[in-house]
Amino acid sequence: MGIIVQKYGGTSVANTERIREVAKRVLETKKNGNDVVVVLSAPAGTTDKLIKMAEEISPNPHVREMDMLLSTGEQISIALLAMAIYEMGYKAISFNATQVGIKTDKAHTKAKIQSINSKKILEELKEDKVVIIAGFQGVTENMDITTLGRGGSDTTGVALGIALKADEVEIYTDVDGVYTADPRIVKDAKKINCISYEEMLELAGSGAKVLHLRSVELAAKYGMKIHLRSSFLPELGTIVKEEGENMEKAVVRGIGHSKNEAKITIVGVPDKPGIAAKIFGRIATENVNVDIIIQNLGGDGRNDISFTLPYTDLKRALEVSEELKNELSAEKVIYDEKIGKIAVVGVGMKSHPGVAATMFKALAEAEINIDMISTSEIKIACVIKDEDLVKAVEVLHNTFKLDNGGIKIEEL
Amino acid sequence: MGIIVQKYGGTSVANTERIREVAKRVLETKKNGNDVVVVLSAPAGTTDKLIKMAEEISPNPHVREMDMLLSTGEQISIALLAMAIYEMGYKAISFNATQVGIKTDKAHTKAKIQSINSKKILEELKEDKVVIIAGFQGVTENMDITTLGRGGSDTTGVALGIALKADEVEIYTDVDGVYTADPRIVKDAKKINCISYEEMLELAGSGAKVLHLRSVELAAKYGMKIHLRSSFLPELGTIVKEEGENMEKAVVRGIGHSKNEAKITIVGVPDKPGIAAKIFGRIATENVNVDIIIQNLGGDGRNDISFTLPYTDLKRALEVSEELKNELSAEKVIYDEKIGKIAVVGVGMKSHPGVAATMFKALAEAEINIDMISTSEIKIACVIKDEDLVKAVEVLHNTFKLDNGGIKIEEL
Structure with a gap:
């Protein structure tokens, strides 16, 4: 009966059919008695298309304007998901980073989150709404829009989990967890049920590109549990958490x-x-x-x-x-x-x-x-x-x- | 040497090539010693595409979320134009309605502008920047995004002209002015050089869909001159202004x-x-x-x-x-x-x-x-x-x- 943050990546919201599937999954969690906060990436392909337009105009586009441009992608996903949830008979509200005060520094295209104003989100959750938030983006003190870098929506999810004191942050993606090795290479590779933040950081830094590095660093700093799992399958995925606690004692994790x-x-x-x-x-x-x-x-x-x-x-x-x-x-x-x-x-x-x-x-x-x-x-x-x-x-x-x-x- | 507001419609920013053309036109005005504020619509076709997506999800999409969705289109145009101006060696800055405080009532999908905070715009003009503003959209006191209804960018242009005490508001479109009759029907139809607000309102209400009605009403209320002209041609178009002053004495205008x-x-x-x-x-x-x-x-x-x-x-x-x-x-x-x-x-x-x-x-x-x-x-x-x-x-x-x-x- 706590708050659960669910982050869905671009492939999960690639088209209206998939957005409806996400709405169903979100509402299942809600029906189980949880308050749900959803973080979305831009629909798959949107960001690339916007980058292409920018590059047609300038080989080296102005970074503030690049962020202005790229932040539109997530705003499309969140509005469409809110519509889908209303259509299924529940209440929802979407917020971009400016509306919900995801404050960052001024480092355009690779900004770092400094604070999140959780008040508005908590108020809307009390109104029994699913709160849907644009990932990847932030806003400076001067109201300029920033972005957090590729994969930054994971970081938005974790930062929100921390700000809202969520039970856990679920990161939905197109793989069902972290594996002992790349399963496309090693057919006996096993899904890892539990992995420590440190191990996840080292694996991610060594080629396992399943989570944005910053998101794991942030989760480690505040002890926020991450559950990495598939958007398309019901099974549990991989839990990323503090070392020790109920973790299998393997010398090598992956x-x-x-x-x-x-x-x-x-x-x-x-x-x-x-x-x-x-x-x-x-x-x-x-x-x-x-x-x-x-x-x-x-x-x-x-x-x-x-x-x-x-x-x-x-x-x-x-x-x-x-x-x-x-x-x-x-x-x-x-x-x-x-x-x-x-x-x-x-x-x-x-x-x-x-x-x-x-x-x-x-x-x-x-x-x-x-x-x-x-x-x-x-x-x-x-x-x-x-x-x-x-x-x-x-x-x-x-x-x-x-x-x-x-x-x-x-x-x- | 005053402020000129230029509004460009969706066909003028339909692709990156056309956006570059708009940048050139804007910079010509700037080089003539004017401060230029630009208002843009979404790239032609974008709004229709977004509406189609919304309708795939819900036959009757939630209006707040619809505005959240539709407001992304203009944000794309303004960021791209700012990049194009930088690429040509000049300075620019884009603002969405939230950033620049285009306050409206809460009537989603058909909101009315209540006030504009001109401070930020004037500051950026002093920095010698071209200021580029998203048309069609506004923001409520509660930070919700609104839209002004189809054609609402004209109204944004006129409202900005009034707030900034601009010399005139130039509305660039795909026709070169208001005609005495539809030139597709009457081959002798003549471009009207000067027309009063009242006449423009009546003509617009009678089928001449060249200007958003609200924009003319607003211009009439504050006596803001509108210059309707072609994005693609250099000639002067039609001036919409107070009755009388230098106007030809025709019984019937159009x-x-x-x-x-x-x-x-x-x-x-x-x-x-x-x-x-x-x-x-x-x-x-x-x-x-x-x-x-x-x-x-x-x-x-x-x-x-x-x-x-x-x-x-x-x-x-x-x-x-x-x-x-x-x-x-x-x-x-x-x-x-x-x-x-x-x-x-x-x-x-x-x-x-x-x-x-x-x-x-x-x-x-x-x-x-x-x-x-x-x-x-x-x-x-x-x-x-x-x-x-x-x-x-x-x-x-x-x-x-x-x-x-x-x-x-x-x-x-």
Whole structure:
């Protein structure tokens, strides 16, 4: 009998038929005695169409106006869903971010939510209405419309859950949960019933693109439970929550991987303080999302600095790297446009260094060469050839017995 | 060197190519030293598409949600135009009705503007920006989004002109002005350079659908000059302003006509006080737009009550009329679904009753039968067979010498 926040993605509201299905699902939850707050994305395809129009007009559209443009998509979804709920005999009301006071900073196209005024929403819930809110968008103090970046509706959902002290935030999508590995690659991949915020963040950062990173960070900060599930199936999906509490004790929770990565190495960089800061500061201003960074000290007082990045950013990053090479009097820039990244993730490995050894051994036995290694407390990531990626996922899924509840500590 | 408000309709912003053309036109005005405020409609076709989606979901969509939905169309146009202006090296900023405080009453889908907060607009003009505002929409005190009804962007333009004390409001459309008759029918029809508010209202009410009625009423109330002109041609169009001032002294300014009208007669209504109020009160609740009403007292203490209405409302109005017939013990309901309406309009006829006689005589000589007559101070309207309409327009255009400056009083 609490408040439930349900977020539906673009494919769930792609057309009027699907919007009616969402209305039915929302009303089922309502009939079970819950107050329901719904967050919607724009209908699938709408945002892309708007971006295309903007790009026809300007190769580099003004960001404030871009947000003005893009925020229309969600407003269409929310109005249509409210109509559908009325048509089914219940009451509803839709709000855009401005109306409901989803305040953000001024960083257009990638704004961060600062506060939400829950008063209006709570008043409408008291009137027995389903409250439907435009995801992805916010408003600045100056009443300018902002957007939160691709996937930002997940973050709107979590932020609303926190502001309304909801029991949980249900995120409906076109997959039915988080898997131990990509089920399109590993046919024995199992749905994970429960995963910690940290693990989810590491998996998401390693290629499992099921939840917007910011939304998980926000949920972690406030301990808001996320239930990731399918819009089209009735089954429970994956719960993302605090570590520990009723969670299965697996050493490795899942395996993430990503293709379409590239690697750049600036060879022979003079070994002076502040060089790395200079290189990555410059690359960051180009909005290139650098992932793994490795620096090798050579014998001659020079370093090789390598980093991985999305393939789509390669061209831009190479231009900057060439400039940096000249400025820093480095030797040369080399790159590899066909690398892959694989990561094993699990809170169980915090105190068990044996996981890394097991992983490297399994890859070696499968004759997969490791190019770079990066670790966190709960993740070990390796850069390998992209042609080895599928085999690596299968081998590691098997090694860590993820088709069967996961390997136990004593088995390592 | 004052403020000019320019309103562009949906065909002028139908695609990105046309939006660029609007940007050029706006910047020409700006380069001439004016501050420019632009009001835009939704891209042509957008509103119809949104209405179709709503109707797929609900045969009678919730009006608040309908306004939420429809207001997205203008927001797309204004953002794209702002981008186009930036791309041409100038500054611009777009505002929806909420951001700029276009306050209306709560009558969703047909709201009336109550006030506009000009402060924000004036501030942005001082920053040398072109200010671009979403037409057609408003916001209630409670922050709900409203719309002003079809064609409402004209009204937004005029209301902004008044609030900003603009020199004039330019309304850009796909015709180049108001004509002495529909130029598709009368090949000698002449563009009217100057027309009074009253004449424009009567012509618009008689079928010349070039300006939203409310916008002319509003302009008349505050004496705001409207310049109606083509988006695609450089020539001056038609100025709508106070009567008198530099205006040509024609008896008849123009001829309006409309097809697709129907007529209903309730025959044998008992002649009692309050009957007409009852009939038209009931019909009004059905949102049927009754135009001409005529009541004939029969010899037997019974009346025949006839009225004209748009053909599209005929079915609904007939149902109500049948109910009323039974309640009032009238004899029967008859109707004619093929009538036309023709009207001659001109302030010059205020003190010259000869116009009516000239009109009736001309129609009689052309063997066009007059079914109903309705007059105002500056208009004489006749209901005729719709098949006679084209001929009637040609005959009257000729009779009143509208191809040649208009008939003079002494010629009547």
